[in-house]
Every structure is written in C-alpha cells, then in structure tokens.
Amino acid sequence: MRLGAFTTRSITMAPRAGRPTPRMAETPSGLLNAVGLQGPGIEAFLTQELPWLAERGARTVVSIGGGTVAEYTALARRLADAPGVTAVEVNLSCPNVEDRGRVFARDGSSAAEVIASVRAATRYDVPVIAKLTPDVADIVAVARSCVDGGADALAMINTPVGMSIDVETMRPSLAAGTGGLSGPAVRPLAVRCVWQVHAALPGVPIIGMGGVTTGRDALEFVLAGACAVAVGTALFHDPYACPRIMRELEELLTERGFDRLADAVGLAHRPPGSGPRGRTDLEESSL
Amino acid sequence: MAGSPVQVTGTVLTTRRVDAYHALTVVAPGVADRSRPGHFVGVAVGGPGTSMLTRRAFAVHDVKPDYGGTVELVFSVRGPGTAWLADLRARDTLDLVGPLGRPFPLPRDPCTCVLVGSEYGSASLFALGDALQRRGCRIDFVLGAPSADRVFGALRARRMGETTTLTTEDGSLGMRGKVTDVLPGVIADARADVVYACGPMEMLRGVTSVAVEFDIPVQVAVEEAMACGIGVCMTCVLPVIGDDGVTRMVRACVDGPVFRGERVRFDDVGTIPFDALGAPGGRHA
Ligand SMILES: Cc1cc2nc3c(=O)[nH]c(=O)nc-3n(C[C@H](O)[C@H](O)[C@H](O)COP(=O)(O)OP(=O)(O)OC[C@H]3O[C@@H](n4cnc5c(N)ncnc54)[C@H](O)[C@@H]3O)c2cc1C
Ligand SMILES: Cc1cc2nc3c(=O)[nH]c(=O)nc-3n(C[C@H](O)[C@H](O)[C@H](O)COP(=O)(O)O)c2cc1C
Numbered sequence A: 001m002r003l004g005a006f007t008t009r010s011i012t013m014a015p016r017a018g019r020p021t022p023r024m025a026e027t028p029s030g031l032l033n034a035v036g037l038q039g040p041g042i043e044a045f046l047t048q049e050l051p052w053l054a055e056r057g058a059r060t061v062v063s064i065g066g067g068t069v070a071e072y073t074a075l076a077r078r079l080a081d082a083p084g085v086t087a088v089e090v091n092l093s094c095p096n097v098e099d100r101g102r103v104f105a106r107d108g109s110s111a112a113e114v115i116a117s118v119r120a121a122t123r124y125d126v127p128v129i130a131k132l133t134p135d136v137a138d139i140v141a142v143a144r145s146c147v148d149g150g151a152d153a154l155a156m157i158n159t160p161v162g163m164s165i166d167v168e169t170m171r172p173s174l175a176a177g178t179g180g181l182s183g184p185a186v187r188p189l190a191v192r193c194v195w196q197v198h199a200a201l202p203g204v205p206i207i208g209m210g211g212v213t214t215g216r217d218a219l220e221f222v223l224a225g226a227c228a229v230a231v232g233t234a235l236f237h238d239p240y241a242c243p244r245i246m247r248e249l250e251e252l253l254t255e256r257g258f259d260r261l262a263d264a265v266g267l268a269h270r271p272p273g274s275g276p277r278g279r280t281d282l283e284e285s286s287l
Numbered sequence B: 001m002a003g004s005p006v007q008v009t010g011t012v013l014t015t016r017r018v019d020a021y022h023a024l025t026v027v028a029p030g031v032a033d034r035s036r037p038g039h040f041v042g043v044a045v046g047g048p049g050t051s052m053l054t055r056r057a058f059a060v061h062d063v064k065p066d067y068g069g070t071v072e073l074v075f076s077v078r079g080p081g082t083a084w085l086a087d088l089r090a091r092d093t094l095d096l097v098g099p100l101g102r103p104f105p106l107p108r109d110p111c112t113c114v115l116v117g118s119e120y121g122s123a124s125l126f127a128l129g130d131a132l133q134r135r136g137c138r139i140d141f142v143l144g145a146p147s148a149d150r151v152f153g154a155l156r157a158r159r160m161g162e163t164t165t166l167t168t169e170d171g172s173l174g175m176r177g178k179v180t181d182v183l184p185g186v187i188a189d190a191r192a193d194v195v196y197a198c199g200p201m202e203m204l205r206g207v208t209s210v211a212v213e214f215d216i217p218v219q220v221a222v223e224e225a226m227a228c229g230i231g232v233c234m235t236c237v238l239p240v241i242g243d244d245g246v247t248r249m250v251r252a253c254v255d256g257p258v259f260r261g262e263r264v265r266f267d268d269v270g271t272i273p274f275d276a277l278g279a280p281g282g283r284h285a
C-alpha cells in the first residue's frame, strides 16, 4: 500500500526560528499549536530535505508560506526547477505584512492575487493547491476567488484560531497566546467547509483534512466532497496512522460496493431517497 | 537514534509504588532490546478513542530481557495522562513508541563520572551507571528532591556508586538543600572527569554552571513539553548552540533530549534569542 503524497510543513524564503515555547497545548480531542512556521528556509529545503524525500520515492506536495505576494512568487520560482515537486500547496493562513497582518486566506482578493502569481510561476504540469482557513465569514467566496485566480485544487481546513488558559498560572497556555486548533475537535467544522465548497464548486478537487484519525473519518470527508484526504495531528498519536486509515477506508468502500474512491466523492450531497450511486459525473482527480 | 523507533502494544507485567512514584513494567520487545541509557518512550494514554491526542514522554528506567524484553517507567501523577497510567494493572495493554531520542554518549576510556538526578530524573541514571561501570568508569551519585519520598533510587545508588550524596530541600533526607549545593564538593573529592544530569531545567542550568566552573564536560537530559516525540511537530524546541557557534531552535525529542550542557542556552529557554538562526527581527524574518 502506498500513500498518495507527503505534504511538507510550510517552507519560507529565509530560515525561521518560529515562536517561543510553550508552543503546544492539548485540549479535549484537540491540539493547539503556535509553532510559527519554524524551518530552515527554501535553500536548505531544496538542498537537504527535498532530495531526501525524492530518494525515498515520496511524492511531495511542497507547502509554501510568505508575508507578501512577492515572497510567495519567489518561492514558487525556486521550486519551479526543483525535481521532485508533485504539487505546490499555498498556505494562505499567513499574515500579509502589506495589509496590517491580515491573513491572506481571510480576504478573497489578496488570496487570489497570491494564487495567480504562484500559478504563473509554477510549471504547467504541477498543480497549485490553495489551502484555506475556516476562520472566514464565507469560505465559498474565498474558494471561488482562489479558483478564479488559477488554483487547480483546494485544501481545507487549516487550523482555526483558538486559545486555552492555564488556570494554575492564570495565563494563556501558549507563549503566543493564541494557536491553531487541530485534531478531531475541528472535524465537524472541516466537514462543513468541504461540504459547502463542494456544493458550490463541484468540479474543483478538494483535499479534505481536519481531525482524520480513522478510515471512517476519511470516508466522511470523501462523502462531503473531498477527492483526497490528509492526515496531520493523528500522526502524533499513531505514527503509523496513514497506512491504517487507508486500509480502513478501502474496507469501508468495498463493504459499500464501491470499486473506486471517485464513485463516493460528494455522495452525501445526493437528494434524500436517491440510491447510493447517484453521481457518476465526477472524474477521478489527477492528484 | 538506535535504528528507527517501533510502535508496540505492550502488556503491563507489574505495577508498583516506589515512595511518591509509580513504576510500570511493560513487555515491549523491540523497544527494550534497542534502548540505550537516556532514551525515552512515547506512551499513548487514555485507551482507544481517547480524547488525549499527544503521547506522554517517559524516560526508560530499566530494561530487562524477560518475556522478549521489558521496559520500566517511573512517573509521578501530574495530570490526566499520568493519572490514567497510574490506574493501569497487570495484563492491561499499553501502546508505546520507542526508543526515542539520542541517548547519553559514553566515554571511550575509563574515567570518573558524577551522575546527578533530581526527583524522577534519577530514573534514567541507573542504566547509565551500569553502562559506565561496564566500561570501567567510577561513578558517584548526587540525588535530590524537595522531600525524602521524592528522592528516587537512593538505595540502588548507594549499592552502585563509589559515593552517594542525597539532598532534600526540607532536610528530611541527606543534606538540606539542592543537588547543586553539594555538587562542587563531590566533583572535587572524586576528581570527576564528566558530569551527567537529568531533572528539571532549573537544576540542569545549575549543574551545568558548576561543571563549567570545574571545566569538565556535562551531559544533560532536558525535559521539554512534547506533542509527537518523533520530530515532526516542532513544539519541543529550545535554543542550543551548534558546533558552528550558531544558536538554533532544536528539537528536544530528536536532537536531544541529551545535550552538552554548556551548549544549551538555559537563560533563554522559552524565548527565541535575537541571535538565533531565523529569529524575528533578524535580517530576513
Ligand atoms: C524526554 C522526557 C522524559 C520524561 N521522563 C519522565 C519520567 O521518567 N517520569 C515522569 O514522571 N515524567 C517524565 N516526563 C514528563 C512527562 O512527560 C509528563 O509528566 C507527562 O507528559 C504529563 O502528562 P499528564 O497528562 O499527566 O499531564 P498534563 O500536564 O495534563 O499534560 C498535558 C500535555 O502537556 C505535556 N506535558 C506536560 N508536562 C510535560 C513535561 N514535563 N514534559 C513533557 N511533556 C509535558 C503532555 O505530554 C501533554 O501533551 C518526561 C518528559 C520528557 C520530555
Ligand atoms: C503542529 C502543527 C503544525 C502545522 N503546520 C502547518 C504548516 O506549516 N502549514 C500548513 O499549511 N498547515 C500546518 N498545520 C495545519 C495542518 O496541516 C492541518 O491543516 C490541520 O492540522 C488540520 O488537520 P489535522 O486535524 O489532521 O491535523 C499544522 C498543524 C499542526 C498541528
């Protein structure tokens, strides 16, 4: 059994030391984190990490993060001639330094600007994925802007912002105060986002994520409209979660009479009372 | 790391109370045989479907070859995860990943080593002591805690060590005070060549400054809050100076937990020092 792809943490132009510790707080069925995109920067990533992944035959989705449109574009350019990039995922949950720190993903037009610019700088045969945050009034509007800007696929959700307070110290648990919430605690929120975006943009491939820990959770995202499912926090609990989730998902699909995952994508959207094979119009995604 | 860590569903062999601590012996082949002194394990707590997503880190106290390999963990109850562990009984199962981290480096030639442990930090020192003695080293122990019931392993230290010095903050056992109060005397008397230490960050800072004064190497095993234990989440970082003199935010779980004490910037733990690689306000960030 082979995993579809490995998505990197978001790579930035310069090395980044990230946020102070504590960076993590466990919450019920969830995890708050404020890592602050710690990483070695794109040059070290290209010389050390990407070749390491390629040697092991991993299909790699490289996530990029920046503070300006120009920075995202420069990252995409650096990746354009690097071998072993299966897709570029644009982490739009980064503060826009040219917009008083407002996160790109909260504003359809700046998100679209980033996507258009990254799309233009990326090889035609490498898909560009826009990663969205649920912390918006209308996720469908942002999704549509990204697709109009040239996104080949959408990934959702990035972590919504949360907070926990240590009642012993009577201070926020995280040094940064707030952090991104992940794990099963956010799954219903994520499924809702996938559902809404798939309903509005049924032709756009969606990578669903947020609290997937079992094959059943993955199937939930597929039924909501995701054609691929990603796993993050579950790996902290179970480093071998991915092959297990895949096995469980295959069993669930077989039990329900599906030959292909594509036949189940978005199936929960069929009208009540219609048969389980209501949709055959969806093409299998190339992702 | 000694090969890659494995995940096993272990079976609890025995549970016992040791003063203020709980000790849990778990049959965990694959983890036990590859554990070296200083390694730790990541333990899933709460059972199937648990709402506690992060694994808890525990030093491997003892390793035995029985039943294909057992590991013993020593812990105190701190929150819900350790409370769950304390309720385990023989024949319960426990999901663990290990061995994790970088173990204590051992000297090539026989020398004199002082092993310093605070509270359950001494748990990882006995396997280390065994390994050092097998290499012909002399070992001396300094163990401390706030009170007598929280000094772990005093008897065993007395059996193994050339000398053993105990300290408690309330004076209920050994000398009143902290391990760092007695350490200079122990180092001087033993004419120690190396110090190994395991315990809270504050104590490791103190031990390191003593060793630096004596100009002898010091290896410390740090305890940083961890979410994954396997190097992927970047939550367990602390500022450490590299061979090139550059401070980096390194991961305690895979680059540590054992570091050369003088390389750890104890005063800056919990911050991003302005001169760390990639620090905000630096040229690029
Ligand atoms: C390398 C290493 C070795 C350790 N060895 C031992 C040992 O031998 N014996 C022992 O009693 N304890 C040890 N600890 C500390 C132990 O991991 C914590 O006591 C335990 O995680 C607390 O879990 P909890 O659910 O009871 O507490 P909570 O405070 O409710 O834990 C909540 C979260 O914080 C994390 N956390 C809290 N405190 C710590 C801490 N001090 N270190 C790391 N993570 C923390 C937990 O993993 C969890 O994600 C070690 C820690 C590390 C990093
Ligand atoms: C510790 C941690 C670090 C993360 N870092 C990134 C990142 O660098 N870029 C990004 O786009 N998302 C990042 N995420 C978000 C995840 O990719 C994912 O969108 C989210 O956690 C929901 O999925 P999960 O519940 O399966 O983890 C991070 C999440 C966690 C928990």
Ligand code: FES
Binding pocket: B225, B226, B227, B228, B229, B230, B231, B232, B233, B234, B235, B236, B251, B252, B253, B254
């Ligand atoms: S605990 Fe996740 S990187 Fe160290």
